[in-house]
Amino acid sequence: MKSLFTRPLALLACLLALLTAGCETDTTPKNSAVAQPGALRGSSDNLRVGDKLTITLTDIPNGPIQSEHIIPDDGEITVHLDLKAKAAGKTKRQLQDDIRKLYVPLYYLRMTVNVKTEDRFVFASGEVKLPNRYIYSGELSVLKVIATAGGFTDFANKRKVELARVNGTIERIDCEKALADSSLDLPVYPGEKIFVPRRF
Incomplete structure (x- = not known):
């Protein structure tokens, strides 16, 4: 008699296990963000460390006031009245707005800033x-700059082109592969240097 009840109960347990497995929630993120290699570099219009700036303050008493700056490693410049403004990573328009907010209305009623x-x-x-x-x-x-420079000479080693970044690192690019696949080309930013070695 006991075996008559045991078999149906076992079958029922297996059926419930299958139904439960089919109802499990998928917790895997559907759209996980993947950082792209160039995402941290910022726009080509952004100011960068080493950029030379001329800042002119007008529409103020005893103005205009003009000053020249080279953006230092920390990205901050010191302007009139020893006030500090973050310049690196900003566009010229953003920096103009930020500098104006330093002075108006605390020091001046109005001011025009030109960077x-x-x-x-x-x-x-x-x-x-x-x-x-x-x-x-x-x-x-890299390929665009080389094209602007008239292209490769007959003696160029296209497979070992060097790109010196402003931070001192050297990247190497196989331009023959990059010519066939543009995704292998490297972006170039202000102050960076391309060197094409000789084949022999």
Whole structure:
């Protein structure tokens, strides 16, 4: 008699286990964010360490007041009345607004701030046809700079091109592969230097 009840109960337990497994909640994130390699670099319009600025304050008593600055490693500049403003990572318009807020209305009723940057350059040397410095025009890459420099010479080692970053690191790029696959090309930022070595 006992076996008559044991078998149905075992079958019922298996059925419940299958139903429970099918109802488990999937806790895996559906859209987990993945950081992209270039995401931390910021826009090409942003001010960077080493940029030279001319700041002019107008529409104030005893103005205009003009000062020149080179953005230091900590990214902060010291302006009129020894006030500090974060410059690195900001656009010129953002920096103008931030500087104005330092003075108005605490020190002045009104003020116009103008931030001007010097031309920024990238450099190409070695086995390119026109080695020189070139004005940074935004959204540049290694291949674009080399094309601006007239392209490779006949003696260029395209597989071992060096890109010297402003932070002192050296990155190497195989330009032959990058020509076939643009995703392998590297972005270039102001002050950075490209060197194309000789094949032999």
